[in-house]
Amino acid sequence: xxxxxxxxxxxxxxxxxxxxxxxxxxxxxxxxxxxxxxxxxxxxxxxxxxxxxxxxxxxxxxxxxxxxxxxxxxxxxxxxxxxxxxxxxxxxxxxxxxxxxxxxxxxxxxxxxxxxxxxxxxxxxxxxxxxxxxxxxxxxxxxxxxxxxxxxxxxxxxxxxxxxxxxxxxxxxxxxxxxxxxxxxxxxxxxxxxxxxxxxxxxxxxxxxxxxxxxxxxxxxxxxxx
Amino acid sequence: xxxxxxxxxxxxxxxxxxxxxxxxxxxxxxxxxxxxxxxxxxxxxxxxxxxxxxxxxxxxxxxxxxxxxxxxxxxxxxxxxxxxxxxxxxxxxxxxxxxxxxxxxxxxxxxxxxxxxxxxxxxxxxxxxxxxxxxxxxxxxxxxxxxxxxxxxxxxxxxxxxxxxxxxxxxxxxxxxxxxxxxxxxxxxxxxxxxxxxxxxxxxxxxxxxxxxxxxxxxxxxxxxx
Amino acid sequence: xxxxxxxxxxxxxxxxxxxxxxxxxxxxxxxxxxxxxxxxxxxxxxxxxxxxxxxxxxxxxxxxxxxxxxxxxxxxxxxxxxxxxxxxxxxxxxxxxxxxxxxxxxxxxxxxxxxxxxxxxxxxxxxxxxxxxxxxxxxxxxxxxxxxxxxxxxxxxxxxxxxxxxxxxxxxxxxxxxxxxxxxxxxxxxxxxxxxxxxxxxxxxxxxxxxxxxxxxxxxxxxxxx
Amino acid sequence: xxxxxxxxxxxxxxxxxxxxxxxxxxxxxxxxxxxxxxxxxxxxxxxxxxxxxxxxxxxxxxxxxxxxxxxxxxxxxxxxxxxxxxxxxxxxxxxxxxxxxxxxxxxxxxxxxxxxxxxxxxxxxxxxxxxxxxxxxxxxxxxxxxxxxxxxxxxxxxxxxxxxxxxxxxxxxxxxxxxxxxxxxxxxxxxxxxxxxxxxxxxxxxxxxxxxxxxxxxxxxxxxxx
DNA sequence: GATGAATGAGGCTTCATTCAT
DNA sequence: GATGAATGAAGCCTCATTCAT
Numbered sequence: 001x002x003x004x005x006x007x008x009x010x011x012x013x014x015x016x017x018x019x020x021x022x023x024x025x026x027x028x029x030x031x032x033x034x035x036x037x038x039x040x041x042x043x044x045x046x047x048x049x050x051x052x053x054x055x056x057x058x059x060x061x062x063x064x065x066x067x068x069x070x071x072x073x074x075x076x077x078x079x080x081x082x083x084x085x086x087x088x089x090x091x092x093x094x095x096x097x098x099x100x101x102x103x104x105x106x107x108x109x110x111x112x113x114x115x116x117x118x119x120x121x122x123x124x125x126x127x128x129x130x131x132x133x134x135x136x137x138x139x140x141x142x143x144x145x146x147x148x149x150x151x152x153x154x155x156x157x158x159x160x161x162x163x164x165x166x167x168x169x170x171x172x173x174x175x176x177x178x179x180x181x182x183x184x185x186x187x188x189x190x191x192x193x194x195x196x197x198x199x200x201x202x203x204x205x206x207x208x209x210x211x212x213x214x215x216x217x218x219x220x221x222x223x224x225x226x
Numbered sequence: 227x228x229x230x231x232x233x234x235x236x237x238x239x240x241x242x243x244x245x246x247x248x249x250x251x252x253x254x255x256x257x258x259x260x261x262x263x264x265x266x267x268x269x270x271x272x273x274x275x276x277x278x279x280x281x282x283x284x285x286x287x288x289x290x291x292x293x294x295x296x297x298x299x300x301x302x303x304x305x306x307x308x309x310x311x312x313x314x315x316x317x318x319x320x321x322x323x324x325x326x327x328x329x330x331x332x333x334x335x336x337x338x339x340x341x342x343x344x345x346x347x348x349x350x351x352x353x354x355x356x357x358x359x360x361x362x363x364x365x366x367x368x369x370x371x372x373x374x375x376x377x378x379x380x381x382x383x384x385x386x387x388x389x390x391x392x393x394x395x396x397x398x399x400x401x402x403x404x405x406x407x408x409x410x411x412x413x414x415x416x417x418x419x420x421x422x423x424x425x426x427x428x429x430x431x432x433x434x435x436x437x438x439x440x441x442x443x444x445x446x447x448x449x450x451x452x
Numbered sequence: 453x454x455x456x457x458x459x460x461x462x463x464x465x466x467x468x469x470x471x472x473x474x475x476x477x478x479x480x481x482x483x484x485x486x487x488x489x490x491x492x493x494x495x496x497x498x499x500x501x502x503x504x505x506x507x508x509x510x511x512x513x514x515x516x517x518x519x520x521x522x523x524x525x526x527x528x529x530x531x532x533x534x535x536x537x538x539x540x541x542x543x544x545x546x547x548x549x550x551x552x553x554x555x556x557x558x559x560x561x562x563x564x565x566x567x568x569x570x571x572x573x574x575x576x577x578x579x580x581x582x583x584x585x586x587x588x589x590x591x592x593x594x595x596x597x598x599x600x601x602x603x604x605x606x607x608x609x610x611x612x613x614x615x616x617x618x619x620x621x622x623x624x625x626x627x628x629x630x631x632x633x634x635x636x637x638x639x640x641x642x643x644x645x646x647x648x649x650x651x652x653x654x655x656x657x658x659x660x661x662x663x664x665x666x667x668x669x670x671x672x673x674x675x676x677x678x
Numbered sequence: 679x680x681x682x683x684x685x686x687x688x689x690x691x692x693x694x695x696x697x698x699x700x701x702x703x704x705x706x707x708x709x710x711x712x713x714x715x716x717x718x719x720x721x722x723x724x725x726x727x728x729x730x731x732x733x734x735x736x737x738x739x740x741x742x743x744x745x746x747x748x749x750x751x752x753x754x755x756x757x758x759x760x761x762x763x764x765x766x767x768x769x770x771x772x773x774x775x776x777x778x779x780x781x782x783x784x785x786x787x788x789x790x791x792x793x794x795x796x797x798x799x800x801x802x803x804x805x806x807x808x809x810x811x812x813x814x815x816x817x818x819x820x821x822x823x824x825x826x827x828x829x830x831x832x833x834x835x836x837x838x839x840x841x842x843x844x845x846x847x848x849x850x851x852x853x854x855x856x857x858x859x860x861x862x863x864x865x866x867x868x869x870x871x872x873x874x875x876x877x878x879x880x881x882x883x884x885x886x887x888x889x890x891x892x893x894x895x896x897x898x899x900x901x902x903x904x
Numbered sequence: 905g906a907t908g909a910a911t912g913a914g915g916c917t918t919c920a921t922t923c924a925t
Numbered sequence: 926g927a928t929g930a931a932t933g934a935a936g937c938c939t940c941a942t943t944c945a946t
Contacts, residue, residue: 038926053367056282060920072922073927081920111449137363140423141279175448180431183439184448186424187417194416197366205406213409221447222410223337224402264909285936299910301938490905505819508734512941524943525906533941563901589815592875593731627900632883635891636900638876639869646868649818657858665861673899674853674862675789716930737915751931753917 042067042077047088047130055085055138085134086147092131093154096124104161110169111219117162118192118215122207125196132196162189188218265303268293273314273356281311281364311360312373318357319380322350330387336395337445343388344418344441348433351422358422388415414444494519494529499540499582507537507590537586538599544583545606548576556613562621563671566640569614570667573644574659577651584648614641640670717755720745725766725808733763733816763812764825770809771832774802782839788847789897795840796870796893800885803874810874840867866896 046063053062060081064071078084103116125132139155142148163185169175175184192214199210271293275284286307290297304310329342351358365381368374389411395401401410418440425436498515505514512533516523530536555568577584591607594600615637621627627636644666651662723745727736738759742749756762781794803810817833820826841863847853853862870892877888 054280054282056280057367059918069926070928071920072929075921076926137280141283174450176450179439179443179448183431183436184443186421187440187443188448190420190423191413191417194420195412197416198412205409210409213405214413217405217410217413217447218443219447219449221443221445222401222405222414223445224400225451286938287936295909296911297936298912298938298940301940302909307937506732506734508732509819511939521905522907523941524908527942528905589732593735626902628902631891631895631900635883635888636895638873639892639895640900642872642875643865643869646872647864649868650864657861662861665857666865669857669862669865669899670895671899671901673895673897674857674866675897676852676854677903738917739915747930748932749915750917750919750933753919754930759916 039077042074043084043088043091044130046084047128047134050085050088050138051130051133055134082145082147085138085142088131089135089139089142089148090150092124092128092135093150095128097154097157099124100161109174110165110172111174113165114162114169114188114219115211115215117165118188118218119208119211121192122195122211122214125193125199126201126207129196129199129201132193136193136196158189159185191218268300268303269310269314269317270356272310273354273360276311276314276364277356277359281360308371308373311364311368314357315361315365315368315374316376318350318354318361319376321354323380323383325350326387335400336391336398337400339391340395340414340445341437341441343391344414344444345434345437347418348421348437348440351419351425352427352433355422355425355427358419362419362422384415385411417444491529494526495536495540495543496582498536499580499586502537502540502590503582503585507586534597534599537590537594540583541587541591541594541600542602544576544580544587545602547580549606549609551576552613561626562617562624563626565617566614566621566671567663567667569617570640570644570670571660571663574647574663574666577645577648578653578659581648581651581653584645588645588648610641611637643670720752720755721762721766721769722808724762725806725812728763728766728816729808729811733812760823760825763816763820766809767813767817767820767826768828770802770806770813771828773806775832775835777802778839787852788843788850789852791843792840792847792866792897793889793893795843796866796896797886797889799870800873800889800892803871803877804879804885807874807877807879810871814871814874836867837863869896 042063045067046058049058049063049066058081059071060074061071063081063084064074067074074084078087099120100117103113103120106113106116108116135151139148139151143152163181166175166181166185166188170177170181195210195214205213268289272284272289275289275292279288284307285297286300287297289307289310290300293300300310304313325346326343329339329346332339332342334342361377365374365377369378389407392401392407392411392414396403396407421436421440431439494515497519498510501510501515501518510533511523512526513523515533515536516526519526526536530539551572552569555565555572558565558568560568587603591600591603595604615633618627618633618637618640622629622633647662647666657665720741724736724741727741727744731740736759737749738752739749741759741762742752745752752762756765777798778795781791781798784791784794786794813829817826817829821830841859844853844859844863844866848855848859873888873892883891
């Protein structure tokens with residue numbers, strides 16, 4: 001039931017068939033590692049459970065079970081259940097923005113920027129599937145808590161980046177002008193991130209391949225051109 | 227067991243094929259009505275809260291507050307919090323499938339079928355926004371409960387309908403053959419239903435208008451044709 | 453489930469095969485009688501349910517179901533669930549003491565007194581099976597409530613009557629002197645009243661017949677005399 | 679399913695065949711013990727309260743109060759209030775049957791078997807007074823719950839053992855043939871077990887002494903022989 | 905006399921969290 | 926670093942009772 005596979009990488013046949021860059025999030029040595037790596041492991045475990053069952057429905061005991069310890073023991077490592085969530089989300093967002101910022105500062109054209117952002121997004125989904133899924137499900141009601149206000153900030157930067165690029169594209173004549181830009185923005189944004197709900201790392205398509213297909217759908221459409 | 231009962235659906239005679247249907251769902255805090263309408267009102271209220279806060283994070287007290295009664299009083303009308311959820315989802319799915327079946331039995335071509343399904347979907351989002359949002363967020367872990375097994379059935383029919391239509395379209399040469407059909411399926415499906423997360427009835431676009439724009443994006447792409 | 457047969461007499465093939473004196477507690481005319489008889493009927497129904505499920509486990513709704521009305525409606529007839537219990541027990545005890553007093557004032561010898569008390573007791577069990585069963589199960593913790601203090605009084609009178617008779621018998625040489633009288637008292641008392649837990653009116657033995665057999669067991673023993 | 683597990687029974691090596699066993703059951707409010715003994719202590723406490731107030735009337739808070747902890751803390755040790763009851767009853771029945779089986783397999787004559795069973799029964803009442811009292815009061819409506827179906831099994835074995843012995847005795851001419859055997863069975867059975875309702879361990883009579891007196895009453899009668 | 909709907913207290917249970925060992 | 930046991934707040938649900946109709 002509480003399957004909770006150790007998150008992401010270890011079992012992934014690293015750098016396998018699709019020329020994918022293995023993203024070794026944690027390098028656990030033996031069974032149980034120590035120090036800050038242990039922390040990472042526990043967070044990965046927690047993220048899996050949160051993603052699978054929902055934050056509220058996840059009890060600290062379930063996380064502890066999945067980690068092979070007792071509930072109380074988690075409190076040696078973390079202040080609270082909420083702080084685990086916090087750490088999961090913030091470290092995901094940090095990495096996401098590292099990638100996004102690199103793209104945004106690269107001085108690409110609108111279409112290329114969109115392509116790069118989409119590709120980067122799928123890479124993040126690949127690396128942080130659980131965190132992305134949690135983010136999707138929980139961010140709405142989390143924004144009420146002051147502690148998670150950075151989610152709002154991130155959302156705003158996010159919107160600015162995408163919406164801006166789209167508008168730039170419309171102005172440049174590379175994106176259609178007959179569409180409501182906000183609608184388009186939501187369309188593209190959702191289209192990409194919802195994928196986290198079904199994506200499983202190590203599946204038959206690499207994130208880059210999925211990004212490629214998504215991009216041609218979004219940009220060129222599903223219909224055959226007349 | 228819990229076979230989706232068909233709700234009386236007073237919302238049904240929804241004004242025509244395109245005119246915005248003002249959401250008459252009930253304005254809490256007005257005088258309470260009696261009889262089976264009261265039940266509907268309470269379910270609508272509950273759905274609103276479930277959608278906003280998530281099923282697990284919603285306490286019966288919150289629902290009762292929103293309905294202007296005490297928590298215990300809800301149990302005069304419903305067996306349990308879960309049965310409220312059940313009734314909300316099943317009556318939504320019943321209505322959804324009425325619309326979908328009408329489309330699927332109309333003998334339309336693949337492209338027209340997709341167009342009709344998307345349009346019908348946005349109409350359902352308009353009518354049952356809360357239920358759709360709940361469905362999106364909760365269906366995954368609900369399927370574990372025997373009581374909600376009908377969600378799995380519905381999902382299967384759903385996939386059959388959409389995937390089948392897409393395949394038909396590829397075979398007929400109206401949809402691109404160079405895409406992974408399952409990927410396309412997920413793309414179209416998610417793209418439509420996630421809209422429930424931001425859609426607000428009574429906004430500036432009617433469901434039909436949103437459907438139209440979504441359809442041209444999905445079918446023809448966002449990019450300007452070369 | 454909540455079988456709740458209308459109590460005692462009506463269905464009993466009055467004065468049937470065993471030369472039993474029919475004790476017509478209530479003469480209901482048709483389906484639902486009015487006035488004070490209705491009250492009796494409801495109390496009989498309540499007593500059945502209390503006896504079957506236990507006072508605490510019996511909800512007012514169960515009684516109402518058995519009586520064919522809604523829970524709230526009972527409050528037209530009675531102040532509270534507790535007052536139903538009160539009325540059931542006190543009216544039983546009243547009748548019991550009527551019978552007991554007649555016996556005790558008859559000036560019989562010790563053995564004859566015991567015989568008459570036992571017989572009278574089985575008659576009461578026959579007439580008020582439910583009340584007796586309730587009494588057995590609930591009296592202990594009821595005595596805490598001031599309202600039910602008469603239970604304590606009754607118990608004391610009861611003990612005085614039985615214990616006194618036994619002692620009289622020991623003094624008179626008709627009951628064995630080698631036994632602890634209190635133990636004997638408890639033995640006889642319990643032996644009789646517990647029968648309410650399995651006795652069903654209209655069974656194959658009349659109360660008088662059961663009394664007769666019990667008496668020879670208690671007085672003469674189960675073993676064959678050497 | 680819930681097969682009566684055998685409790686560790688530290689009470690088992692109960693001092694000899696007649697010397698009063700001082701009830702070492704645990705004196706709440708003393709220092710709490712740890713490990714599986716704590717479980718036993720809590721169960722003993724719970725049994726005491728159940729016996730005194732009835733299962734339904736007993737709130738978990740009352741049990742917790744008696745155990746010197748908060749209501750919720752009980753759930754660290756037990757799944758539910760019902761499972762406490764289950765464990766109390768099943769461990770009592772296990773011990774009871776150990777004793778009964780020893781008697782039944784000893785190849786005694788009918789009268790000696792009855793004597794041994796009665797004596798064993800009073801010993802059980804002495805050791806498990808609370809459990810016996812609970813059993814008396816609650817077993818009837820408990821048998822509806824699948825979880826407690828073993829109570830029915832036990833009752834059947836019980837009846838077989840006693841009734842069989844009585845019939846053997848009648849056939850052998852040691853018990854009276856002029857009595858209804860089932861009536862005799864109920865008489866003897868009830869007569870013994872009801873004693874749990876007034877018996878207090880540490881009273882002036884040892885269980886063996888009470889058994890002896892009960893046996894001469896049951897077998898030889900209360901009346902002086904003519 | 906009875907109904908339908910609600911109240912409010914309280915019951916069982918869960919769970920994040922703490923802390924001595 | 927981890928365990929075992931407990932806390933205390935809160936959650937879902939039940940139920941006796943009330944009352945307008």
